[in-house]
Amino acid sequence: MTTVVIADDQALVRDGLRLILDVEDGIEVVGEASNGREAVRVAAELAPHVVLMDVRMPMLDGLAATREIVASWSATRVLMLTTYDEDAYLYEAIRAGASGFLLKDSRREQLVGAIRTVAAGDAVLHPELTRRLLDRFGRGPAPHGVPERLRCLTDRERQVLEQVARGATNAEISAALFLSEATVKTHLAHLTRKLDLRDRVHAVVTAYECGLVHPGE
Structure with missing residues (x-):
């Protein structure tokens, strides 16, 4: 209940x-x-x-x-x-x-x-x-290279985070990155732990704050 x-x-x-x-x-x-x-x-x-x-x-x-x-x-x-x-x-x-x-x-x-x-x-x-x-919180041009806070992530984990920030579902991420949904979930679990994120909303905010993606993209 x-x-x-x-x-x-x-x-x-x-x-x-x-x-x-x-x-x-x-x-x-x-x-x-x-x-x-x-x-x-x-x-x-x-x-x-x-x-x-x-x-x-x-x-x-x-x-x-x-x-x-x-x-x-x-x-x-x-x-x-x-x-x-x-x-x-x-x-x-x-x-x-x-x-x-x-x-x-x-x-x-x-x-x-x-x-x-x-x-x-x-x-x-x-x-x-x-x-x-x-x-409301676009930070201007994306920084060169990988944002410092995201350097703990693998390339694939950053790609998954970018897709999440764009509003993609796990199924859509799976199709875009040619991964199984189970693998997508594993990457999400890893990046959530590494970045100490509460949930998907927090992941979106973090991606925009770090300059991984920007409003309007």
Whole structure:
């Protein structure tokens, strides 16, 4: 059973999310929070698999609450609830440890799928938000040679990381690099360990920060 805490300062939003999730097999809403401070407290008390976290909340915003939850309860993962006009927060949310983003106007199946994905230890890169996120921190021309932080990777691992940063699935990486999906997964596991990455979202951010790829490519 995947346990979920809903953190949003609007009661109608919390009620709506609960109505959707309460009818889903394998998902249980175990708590709610109306502000960031309460979200941190409830997460500590209930240790849910996933916290659906609004970005803008009173007392403690979603970014600060995410930092505290991720730092203190590593088993709990945070899925940010955001709107189109809040993309300025996306990069900071990933840096805070969020495992992905969900638009508040997403469909039921997208919400459920995102929760299951995050609970399983993967990350959610919403196609409508990924490019806007990455456009915010392009670092200019790529450096000559291999970025220092990535020198611990093999050539093949860097190629896999580059494909991940471009949004490719494991199957697409397999086809592009002429590798089996099992080999792709092995390379992903190795580069994740070497770079101390949390998940796929963190891998994308790291690739762009290091200049391996750039927005618009």
